Amino acid sequence: MRVKSKKPDLAQGDLTPMIDMTFQLIAFFMVLINFAQTEANDRVVLPSSKLVKPPEVALEFPIILHVAQDGEIVLGGDEFTVETLRIGLQREMSVIKAEGKTANDANVVIRAHQDTAMGDVQEVIRVAQEQNLINFALRVKEDNR
């Protein structure tokens, strides 16, 4: 006697290739993700230059100043104007001095927006100079075109 199985047919797709691909995608994005982009600021679009190359050795004691298009300055997550920047720089200087270094050892990294007025950048430099800072780095994007 022929007995028919009452179980419904389950059309099970093979999930293996999909899972393989998904894991490969995850691995790809995990490797490329850059958590160390703390230096970047959304309000700043850097100008570009063909001559610069990423530094092989990181700058010592960097003080990173983001200068937005409207001239506002971001230092360590706090916003300053040219008039109040002195306070922020003094705070940074006290950290550098606590490590037994002087203003000559510090590097002021200026990340200014490409459309910022140059005068605003010069004012930032002037305020930093008043704190005896002498080493400046004008940060730009590498232009490979």
Place this chain on the structure above:
Amino acid sequence: MKIRNKGEMEKNELNMTSMIDIVFLLLVFFVMTFKIVEMEGDFSVRMPLGESSGVPDPTDLPLKLRLTSDADGRLASMSLNDISLGTDFPQLQANVISLIGNTAPVEGEDGPEIEIDSDYNLRYENVIDAITAVSGYKDGNQVVKLIEKIKFAKPRR
């Protein structure tokens, strides 16, 4: 009559649903936070206070690059040591090469110096273009350096 189905074996299948859920969540997280890293570099400028406003040494006068802007902050004109250059950066570079004599690399402190005097509202991008033109040029993959000592004049209000 009892008939045993010999073809059907008991399958012990793992439930994949929760794992796939988590995997897709991870994937979405990484896709959303993914950002192509742009390579960045620096133009180093050493500028002690007072140097730009001090009495110039007549034997070692820096080149003077004057940049003027229009009302919108765009570059209107350039002049190098009072030689008008319009807005032509290659022309600026050619003049720098002719003024400093040679395209040979210069050693740090002993090289020529340039003072950039720009209008207050000139866009920073234009100044970087000017710095690029006077700092050197690319010869294949090699960078030929021209002027390494750059300073800024007092801001013009």
